[in-house]
Amino acid sequence: MTDIPSLLYTDVEDDLRATLRGLLADRCPWSDVLARVDTDEPYDESLWKSVAEDLGLAGLLIPESLGGAGATAREAAVTLEELARAVAPIPYYPSAILATTALTASPASEARDNALPALAAGTAIATLTIPATTAPGAEFPASITGSLDANGQLHLTGAATTVLAADRADLLVVPVLIDGEPHLALVDATAPGLTRTRATTLDATRPVGTITLDGVPATAIADPTQAPAALAHALVTGAALLASEQLGVAERSLEETVTYLKTRHQFGRPIGSYQALRHRAADLWADIAAARATARYAAAALAEGSDDAPIAASLAQAYCSDVAVHAAEECVQMHGGIGFTWEHPAHLYLKRAMSLSLLQGTPTHHRAALGGLVNLPSA
C-alpha cells in the first residue's frame, strides 16, 4: 500500500483532454444539451460520431488487435471527466465502458471478436443489460433466463429495468441464467422478440429504459467459469470510472460558480468578496482536489490491474459521489435565483451529479462494501 501509482495526468492524457475539450466546447455547448431535453432525441448522434469515430475514443479500452486503441482506464477516465463536464448526451459510459469491459473480460470468440471492432469504431453502440444502479459485488442477475432450442440456438427470456441506453444500443451484453448457471450472452438489439422502452429520466442526458426479451436469439460468450468474473470486472470498472465523471461535473460546477462570484454584484461589490461564499468555494475546491486524487487512484489501480481495484473503486464512489452532488448543489445556491432557472446550466450539472450518485451503487452502499474489503466488519 505504500507504493501509490502516479496520480498525475500524463502528457498524453493532457493532450487527449485538450482535444476532447476543444471538440466539446465547439459541438456541445450546454445550451444545445438543454434544448435537446424538450425533443424526442436524447442522444447527439453527430457528437457520438465525432467522439467515437473521429477521435477514436470508443475503443480506448479495446485492444489494438481488435481495432481499439489499447489504452488504459486512465485515458478512459480523462475522457469521462470531459464528457461529464459538458454533460454530453452520448452513450459513452454504457457502451465504451460497461459493455466493452464485460466483453474484453470474456474469452475470445467469434461473436465477441466481431462485436468489439464495431464498438471500437463507434459504428455500433452496446450496453450491459443490468439495472443502472447495480453495484460491484451484487449477486448475478436472475431476471433473464436462457434456453437452447432443438437446433442448439440460445433464446433469452426475461427483462431488465433501468438499463442505460436501452433505447439506443445496437448490441446487448446480457447476464443470463441458463439452467440456473450464470452466463453472458450477446444479443442483436434488432432481433425478434426484443422490445425496449425509454423512461423519462432525472438526468435527461442519460436515458434508461426497460429491455424485455421474449425468446430472443442470442450467442453465449461467457460460461459459468467466466461470466461472474467478467460481470464483476465490468462493474468494478464502471464504478471506478464514474468517479471521473463525478470529478468532471464537480469541477465544472465550481468553475461556473467562481465565474459568477466574480461578476455578480450585490450591495455594491462582487458577491465573491463575501467571506461566507469565499469559504464555501474554497472548501469545494479542497474537496475537488481530494476527489481528483481519489478518482485518479481508481483509474490507475484499474490500469495496473491492481488487486486494490475493488477498494479503489468503492473508495472513489464513496467520496466522489458526494463531492459532485455537493458542488452542483452549491452551484445552484450560490447563483441564487438564476441558478434555479431552466435557462441556466446549473440544473444540468445537478441532475447529472445526483443521477451519477445512484449509478452502480450509492455512497452509502460503497461505504458498507468497503467495510468488507478492508476488514472493518459491520456490526
Add this chain to the structure above:
Amino acid sequence: MTDIPSLLYTDVEDDLRATLRGLLADRCPWSDVLARVDTDEPYDESLWKSVAEDLGLAGLLIPESLGGAGATAREAAVTLEELARAVAPIPYYPSAILATTALTASPASEARDNALPALAAGTAIATLTIPATTAPGAEFPASITGSLDANGQLHLTGAATTVLAADRADLLVVPVLIDGEPHLALVDATAPGLTRTRATTLDATRPVGTITLDGVPATAIADPTQAPAALAHALVTGAALLASEQLGVAERSLEETVTYLKTRHQFGRPIGSYQALRHRAADLWADIAAARATARYAAAALAEGSDDAPIAASLAQAYCSDVAVHAAEECVQMHGGIGFTWEHPAHLYLKRAMSLSLLQGTPTHHRAALGGLVNLPSA
C-alpha cells in the same frame, strides 16, 4: 400528537432561573471551576449547600409530603440549564435527578421515605449505581447480585463502573439481581465492604468512579414487579433532562463566542463583522433555538406523564447532544488561539458538552432507539 404542551418558560420557571443564575454568577465563576481541576476536591460543597439547602432545588422532583418541592421536570430542566451554563461542579444530576427519580418511582417504604427527605434537604447526596453511559431501554444490569443472610439481611456483591459521583454519594440506589430477579436496593455508602474509586474524567467537573461491593448490607426497595420500571423511569428522566444541560452549555458557548466576535479585532475590524463567522454564529443560534424547543418538549412530556416521554427523551438526546458539542467546538474555533488555552473557559464547555454526549446514550444510540419507538424498524 397534535396537542403539543407549552414549550415556553412559565413565570415561575423564569424566576427560578433568575435566582439560580444570580447565585451562580456570584458563587461559581468559571475561574473557580477551573482552579478546582488542579485540586483534589472536585465538588464545590459550599455551592451544593446553597443550591440544595438554601434554594431547595435538590428536592424539586420529590413530593412535598416527603420534604420536597413537589415541582416537575420542567423546573428541574431549568435548574440543569443553569447549572450546565456555569459548569457547576456539584452532583445535582446524579442525586437530584437519577437517584431521586429511581426512588420516587419505587413504592413507599421506610428506607425510601427516610432517604428522600434527606435528599430533598440536600443533607445527603445519592447516586444510581449504573455506568453513566447506560441508555434508556438497556437491559437490567447484572453486575451486582444480592443474597439474604441467615437473619434475612440483604448483602450485595459486585461492582459498577463509571458511576456518577461514586466518590461522593452518601446513599446508593443499586440495581441488583437477587436470585436472578431484578430489584432495587438502598445502600449506605459508609457501610462495611463498600469501596469506591474516582477516575480522572474528561469533564473534571463531573467525576465518575467504580463502586465495589463485597457483601455490603442493603435494603431492598423495589421488587421484580417494580424495579425494572423504576430504573427505566429514572433513565428516561435522566436522558430527557440531560438535554437541558446540553441546551445550557450550548447557549453559554454561543454567548461567549458572540461576545468575543464583537470585541476581538483583526485586520482593523471586529471579527464578528466577517460574513463566514456571522453565518456560523447565526446557524448556531438557529440550532439552539430548535434545541430549546426539543429540550422543553422532553421536560414537558415528563411533567405531563405523557406516553410520548421515551420518544421525547430520545429525540432530545439525538438532537441536543450534537448541538451542544458543535456549539462548544465552534466556541473554541472562533476564539482562535485563546480558545485553546487552559486560561479560557471554552475548554470547560467543550469537555462538559462532549462528556454529556456520552451520558445515558449517545446520539447514534438514541436515533437507533427512536426507530423502534416510532415504527421505523432497522434493516
Add this chain to the structure above:
Amino acid sequence: MPQNSGATGVTAEEIRTRVRELAAAHDPATTDHVEFLGHRFDAGLAWVHFPVGCGGLGAPRALQQVAEQELAAAGAKPANVYRNPIGLGMGAPTVAVHGTEEQRSRLLRPLWTGEEVWCQLFSEPGAGSDLAGLATRAVRDGDDWIVNGQKVWTSFAHKARWAMLLARTDPDLPKHQGLTYFFLDMSLPGVEVRPLRQATGQAEFNEVFLTDVRIPDSMRADEVGKGWTVSNTTLMNERVAIGGGASPREGGVISPVAALWRSRPEVRTPALHDQVMKAWVEAEVARLANARIGQQLAAGKPGPEGSAAKISFARINQETTRLWLELSGEDGLTYDDWTMRRVDLGGSDGGRSAGYYYLRAKGNSIEGGTTEILRGVIADRVLELPREPRTDTKLPWKEIPR
C-alpha cells in the same frame, strides 16, 4: 395603520351582530361567493381592523378571528386565498396603509373578492438579495410616469390585474432614497408577462418586461422617494406564518420517506436506517421549534425564530428529498415529466416523483429570502454582531459598481 388602534371600541358582540345581519341579508348558502364577499366587504367584515370604507370597522385586529369563526358558523366560505394570495397577504395592507382615499376605494374591494388578482414587481435579474439596488426606471412625464425595466420571480403575474411596483425615480440619490412605489395596472400597454421556467421543468413564476409603460401619478403610493418605506410594509406582510400552528408529526417531506421505509423492507440497510432517523429527528425537531414559535406568537411575544425556521425548512427539505431519491433506488433515476407548464405558487403539487421534490427543494433556500440573507438577518438583529463594511449605502445609486 395608526387608525386601527382599536380606539373606536368595536366589541366582539358587535362583530357577531354584524355577521348575523350580513348572513340574514345575503344567505351564504345561496349567494354567489364573489357577490357574498362583496357584501362582506361592504359590511366592514373583510378586515375588521381596516378603516371603515376599506372593508373594515377600525376594530382591534384580534377581532378578525371572531368574524372568521362567526362567518364560518353561518356557513360562509372564507376569501379564496389560493386565488389571490399576494393581493390578500401583501397588497391589501399596503394599499390600506399607504394608499390614497381614491386608491383604497378603487383597489381594495375587487382585491378582496378575488375579482382582481395582484402580483408583486420587486425583484429584478440584477437585484435579488439586494432589492434596493433595482434598476427599473420611472421617469415623470406630465401627469404620468414612464416606466422601463425587467422584473423577475413574479408569481401570479399572468393572472394579475394589479401589481405592486417598486421603481427608481432618482438615480442620483443613494439607493434606498431614489425609489418610488406604484400600483400598476397590468393591462396597460407595454406590460409583457413571460413564464419563467425552473429547474423542475415547470414555471411557477414569471418575468415581467415593462416597456414605456405609462402609469398615472394618481397610482403612485405615498410620496416620491418613499418607495423603500412602502416596500417594507409589503415585505413585513410577506412572512408566511411557518410556525403558525402545530403540524402533525411526520407532517412534512419526511412523510413519504417514512412511508417508503415502512412499506418496502427491501430498501432498508443499516446505514440508511441512521440516515432516515436523522431526517426524522430533524423533521420532528423542526415541528417542535415551529410549535414553540407559534406559542410565542400566541403569547404576544413574537421572536426572531422565523428566519431560523425558514432556514431549517429549506435544509430539511433538501436533505430529506435527497435521501428519498437514494431510498428510491432505480426509481430515483427517473422523472415524471419535463414538459413546461405553468403552476401556481401554493397550488397543489402532490403526487410527483421524488426527483421533482428534490429539485423543487433547491428553490426553498433561495425564494423569499436566501438562506444567506436570513443568516445575516439573525446575525444583525438577534446576535447584534457588527455589520460588514458597506460601501453602497451612501453613494449615488448610479455610481455603485454592478
Add this chain to the structure above:
Amino acid sequence: MPQNSGATGVTAEEIRTRVRELAAAHDPATTDHVEFLGHRFDAGLAWVHFPVGCGGLGAPRALQQVAEQELAAAGAKPANVYRNPIGLGMGAPTVAVHGTEEQRSRLLRPLWTGEEVWCQLFSEPGAGSDLAGLATRAVRDGDDWIVNGQKVWTSFAHKARWAMLLARTDPDLPKHQGLTYFFLDMSLPGVEVRPLRQATGQAEFNEVFLTDVRIPDSMRADEVGKGWTVSNTTLMNERVAIGGGASPREGGVISPVAALWRSRPEVRTPALHDQVMKAWVEAEVARLANARIGQQLAAGKPGPEGSAAKISFARINQETTRLWLELSGEDGLTYDDWTMRRVDLGGSDGGRSAGYYYLRAKGNSIEGGTTEILRGVIADRVLELPREPRTDTKLPWKEIPR
C-alpha cells in the same frame, strides 16, 4: 538566495567526494555527534545550497539529497531535527538570506549542530491571524533597540538561545511597513518565558514577555522597516511538507479507531459502522490527496493543495477523534492526566487517552494558520476571488481599530 543558483557548477560527484573525505577525517562511528555535525558544517555539507562559509557550497538545492544519502551510507546520523526544528526549518534560511556576514558566522554553525536552539517570536495575543498588526515595540536607542511586548504560541522558547523576533519600529507607518526583524538572544535581561497551558492540560507552547530588552542593532536582520519581507522568508519555510511522502494506509488517527473496531466487536452498531467507514474513507482520500501533492512537488509542479491538505488534516483529526470517544463508551468519560507539564512540539505524545487526542485535535485548525485563514488563501490565490474590502492596509498602524 540568489547566490545559490547552482551557477558554481558543483556536481553530485564532488559532493560524494567531500562526504568521503569528511568521513575519512572524522569517523562517524566514533566522533561525537555534535562535533561531527560541526565538521560537516565546515565541509559545506550542512546545506549544500547555502553559500560557502555558511555550511554550504553554493550547490544546486537538489544535491542536498545526494549529500544526505551519501552521509547515511557512511554511517553518519543526520542533524537532530527534533531538537531544533524551528532553527533548522526556518531560522537557517532566514539567516542565510537576510543575515549579515557577521550574523551568519555567529549564528549558523551552532544552530546547525543543535548547540543553540531557536524559536520564533511572531504571534501576539492581539495579532494572531493578523500578524502584521502586532504591537511589540522596538525603539532605537543609540546602538541598541529597546523592545517591549508580549509574544505567544512560542514553542521551544524555554530551550532557545535565539529567537526570530518581529517588532514594530514605526507605528506611524501602515502596518506592513513599520516592522523590523531581529535575531534576539534569549539570554538577554528582560526576556521572560512562561509555559502556556492548553486545553489538554499540558503546555507545548510558551508566552514570552519582553521588558526593556536591549538588542544591539548588529542583530537586526535586513533593513529597518523590512520586517514583513523578512518574516515572509521565515513563513515560507514554515510549511511542513504534509504531502511529502506516501504514508501507509490507516497511518493516521484512523489507526486506533480501526484497531478498536476490529478488536472489540461489542462496541459495533450498524450506524457506527457507517461512521467508521466515513472516517476511513476520509483518511484514505486524504492520504491519496497528500500523495498526489508529493508527486506534484517531485515533478517540479508544486500546487496550492497544501492549504487544502492542512484544512482536511484538522477536520479529519477532529471528526475521527470524536468518533473514537463515542466508540470508547465508558472509557470516553475518563482522561489520563490533567497535570500541567511541558511537552515539546513534535515530541512523542503516543499512548494517551482518546480524550487527549480529541482535545489536542481542536488545536489543529488553529495552529500554523487557522482553517479560516487557509480558506481565504485558497479563495485569493487559487480561485482568485475578489478580496474582501480592507480598511487596515493604508492607515497608519496606530490608527487601526483594535
